[in-house]
Amino acid sequence: MKTSGLTELEAVLAVARRRSFRAAADELSVSTSALSHAVAALEARIGVRLFNRTTRSVSLSEAGAQFVQTVAPALATIQTALDQAGSFRDTPSGTLRINTSAGAARQVMSVFIAFLQRYPEMKLDIVTEGRLVDIVVEGFDAGIRLIDTVPQDMIAVPFGESQRFALVGSPEYFSRHKPPRTPADLARHRCIRSRMPSGVIYQWEFERRGEVVRVDGEGALTLDEPNLMLAAARASLGLAYLTEWNVNADLEAGTLVRVLEGWTPALDGLCLYYPGRRHVPAGLRALIETIREHADANKGGVARKTARIKRRSRT
Template sequence: MAKPTLADLRAFMAVAEHRSFRRAADLMGMTRSSLSHAVRGLEDDLGARLLHRTTRSVALTEAGERLLRRLDPLLHDLDQALEAVAGEHGQVQGQLRINGNESAIRLLLHTVVPAYRARYPRVELDLSAEGRLVDIVEQGFDAGIRLGEAVPKDMVAVPLGPEVRFLAVAAPAYLAIHPAPTLPDGLAEHQCIRQRLPSGKRYRWEFSKRGQVMEIDVPGALTLDHSGLMVEAALQGLGITFVPEAYARQALDDGRLVSVLEDWCPPIPGLMLYFPANRHMPGSLRALIDLIRETAAGGAP
């Protein structure tokens, strides 16, 4: 029996973890045909079928399940050993993939990415700003960035930014004709500028006050998918919109917009970097977390 190579074993691991040749090939920087050839070569070397393949899915055989259970801790231990040796000489390296929305990735770029690139030039950063909430493990990301309330409960979260606040805002001209609501359910009598989330669902406005929480699917004839555009629509007097305060702050300061229901809009936990608790943490991610904490503590990056 030919002895399997480490590259072939890693190829099998990638396909087994993501249940997809396409996704595994993208993550490994290989073509699907090369990846498929590597896995078939491993099966030939072992004399056992490891994967059930169809045109739509990939599933592990019983032999594949057994190999994955034994191989997973071994390769993770190997990766940790290699990273430890490299880390002793300041050589953090590899690829670090992070998923977030546009504002999250922009915050990362403005706070720690320049210092991280200077300190760890051998790490390749792959930052995805697609905005859609995804399963970061299934999609092959090392970490994600989301508002604290959107982080899955089984993840470890590290604060990346300050608290944020969503505000309901409208132009004075609109409110002169349509008096401001005093309670969130009063929004039913207004034209609201609604938001379409990347998932395709419409965002339900969330309000809270003294423990009372209200979640409202507001009415409105205009729906947009970007907070900046929603602010522009409000400035045109088209209705009330609900956006992170930062998007409306300048217009609020110069009087072009007015906030309504402000006492129903408390701050909420801000952006968090999150990652699985039960998986080996690559050295590149550990280095990023250390830098985030260093920056938050006021240390010079």
């Protein structure tokens, strides 16, 4: 929990966001008992109950909801002032909370390592999950996602090369099934289906010479995690549709074979994104600069300017 003298208010807002004392304690890196005592102390001092607690749930009381609505923007303003004052330090310090997917985190791990080596007083709290969250509501400083999934009106820092999907299967699978020559041929194949974080089954997207085809393949297995899909494809359970980054090692080793390569479209690469309506803390500015330097050194010089995202999330 931040040692800014505002710990009780931060505790209340964290519990309000998470609807759980345990989850809020994890977010603030304190024990559940310490968080509970902080909230109880504030309730005792102002003489009202802010939360309705049961053994199974935590919810804001009427007084608590009004309190949070009033305090949240005021505390954000105070935190902005603290960040602005801290930006005059020679070395950034503090904690950055980043929300991303597991696959994106693996791709940018070298950037995180370089950042922490350069700024030893900084800490990174990386949360990986498939679903796209509201980083402001969930208390994150920034997110890292594919550009075309970033919510509207965020400031984005693009980095990394464009991504492509790959349709793959094992050599054993293709010894028993004729490789598809067009997306229409997939009707005769077993497909490892992909469930998106929203719960919708993802339709495989193919494109060639302006022709766009979406396939909702049939198969006995539906999964929501790329590593599980890879394992299933290696085990010859069917064809998997994954990003090149996930399958390149298998393609090089020969454990998977790619098909319909001419039909798989390119996607925009990754970006770090953050709200444009707030002051950018010194630590986040330092991470942005590290990302840009890494992109220039390793990806042939990705554009350095930031951009305001105008797309809406597809999920």
